[in-house]
Amino acid sequence: MKKMSSAPTMKDVAREAGVALGTVSKVVNGLPVGENYRIRVEAAIEKLDYQVNSYAQGLKSNRTYSIAVLLPNTFNPFFADLAYQLNLALQRRGYKMLLCCTGYNPTEEQEYINMVRQNKVDGIIGLTYNPNLVVEPDTPYVTIDRYMGPGIPCVASDNYAGGQMAAEKLADLGCRKVAFLRIGSSLTNEPNKRRSGFENGCLARQLNYEMKILDDGDPFDGFIDFLKEHFHNRKLDFDGLFCVTDNLAFQIMKVLESMGLKVPEDVQIIGFDGARMFGDGRYVCSTIVQPTDAIAEMCVELVLMDNAALRPPLVCLPVSYAYGGTTSETAQELQDADGGIF
């Protein structure tokens, strides 16, 4: 005479175990309950194969144990790595990750932010580009790389130190004339500090440096022209290049190689991000590595923090340097690789 149609509810469990509804709730939520009661309830849960209904749970408690993550996309290796690390960090705490790709679209970004108001998520972690996102003051919101104002914590790696480190590394490698390459959004975001850090590092090491910044509107082949101008016929105006991202570094490297130059023999190239595309510790180029694991951990920590007043406005996490070559020695380490090779 049981209703077989739908999934069992707490009421069913209570009836089966011969206890009250509230008792089942306590057992399910790990609240203190008499030992014999607990056993009876757990047996009933097992027998009926009961699963809590998270809609009902959310309706009462206003918690979904899910966090929305806003990223422009997942194919950029840095974003992909962030998504992965955030998923891990959230999972460890029993939270689910709602991933939203915004495509740098301010409207999409705002739409996703609004989602939290429909109680779909308990908080938001966002790497966004809309400078005037409207966020409810009491909405748990944490940004990556973009400082949005007081009350909204921003987590970033120490971009300034990263720029400095790049300069020092190039100096250590014997470079004498270097350049910083960047495709610039004019946003006042944290990654912009890479430039000043690099500048400072060059000054400290008495390195000649040049800045090549292409504004948003400029075509990419501004860089091609730049490279042709300074490297044509092995001209080698620069012996070291610091590229604002690995993405750019990789492209520059390809172009230089197609011009007959060798990296790093002729030109040293250092990128930024250090997102491993193969999950095994190798990098496509030498790079300043962002600690995506620590960034993710911190973001999750902050977004789940109870006392909003204690949240710091800005958290900077230390970067490191990684060599990008694949030598036959390092190849040995690849056996532990887990990058989806079938």
Next chain:
Amino acid sequence: MKKMSSAPTMKDVAREAGVALGTVSKVVNGLPVGENYRIRVEAAIEKLDYQVNSYAQGLKSNRTYSIAVLLPNTFNPFFADLAYQLNLALQRRGYKMLLCCTGYNPTEEQEYINMVRQNKVDGIIGLTYNPNLVVEPDTPYVTIDRYMGPGIPCVASDNYAGGQMAAEKLADLGCRKVAFLRIGSSLTNEPNKRRSGFENGCLARQLNYEMKILDDGDPFDGFIDFLKEHFHNRKLDFDGLFCVTDNLAFQIMKVLESMGLKVPEDVQIIGFDGARMFGDGRYVCSTIVQPTDAIAEMCVELVLMDNAALRPPLVCLPVSYAYGGTTSETAQELQDADGGIF
């Protein structure tokens, strides 16, 4: 005397508009309502800045408009691309994507599958490795690359044709002795058809071929040995290599280059996946491109299909070939790139 503490509910809207609760519900859900009523309700919604509570909605309707996507990780470019395309396809239909990285872990996979039973999602799209996942028969579930049995649609690219295409391409490029390289899981999954397709293609074009398959347990440097054996001192036992993934192709390429060989001048290398890491149409190596957009679209289509009986057991989607070099001509196209260069 309004309660300012929490968000406005339908009841508040009804009171404000002077209509019944059910009328508000109809307006919110786009059901037929008298024009004057609709206007009044919409005004009230606007005024109160009302947002539906999706917990309550889910509790009644058993729908969350969210789909769980199971992938081993997001840093593998192919998975990253899939995640991105799935997000797009779901977004277009008003669905949210719950992304779950399973790390090839059968237990995690099963755990996420169970999630659907807690009513957290309306369906699951999974690229999984657990051969005996337990899925409720009536749970909308669609797999990528893994045929799990009748009733569970599998979406994949035409791996057989892809293998064939690789062989033909190598033949067209003038290769005479080629090899297929793979790190093998023994799973009977769709990607395994790449080998037989390649084999068939080689036979059709009278290409000498060799298969090098490393089992799961084998260390990666089995490949190093293989490469040393056949390419040491420009030996060039093979003039073309078909690698089962771009990942592997890229690694092989790096090793060969570190051995003093040039790609593609000395050895042609073709990978598989064609996941663009920079979102701009360029590839890290020549490759058989999987149509991740079509795969994603089909997965979403199938998982949201009302009539489960109409779902096909297996859907194969056409692959294509892409050249992997970055020439200065192609560099011009990079200006439209959107890969997160700051």
Next chain:
DNA sequence: GAAATTTCATGAAACGTTTCACAATAAATG
């Protein structure tokens, strides 16, 4: 113009939890 029919707003019931005032039992106290 009265009766039959259609249209559509109404509001109570239900969805499956959590919470909390209350009751019942057990333990501690003098």
Next chain:
DNA sequence: CATTTATTGTGAAACGTTTCATGAAATTTC
């Protein structure tokens, strides 16, 4: 042993929707 105190199970109320039987109003029909 009676009384106070602490402990813990109980079950009704509430969360904010959707749904549907009800009835009022508008429309059509003869």
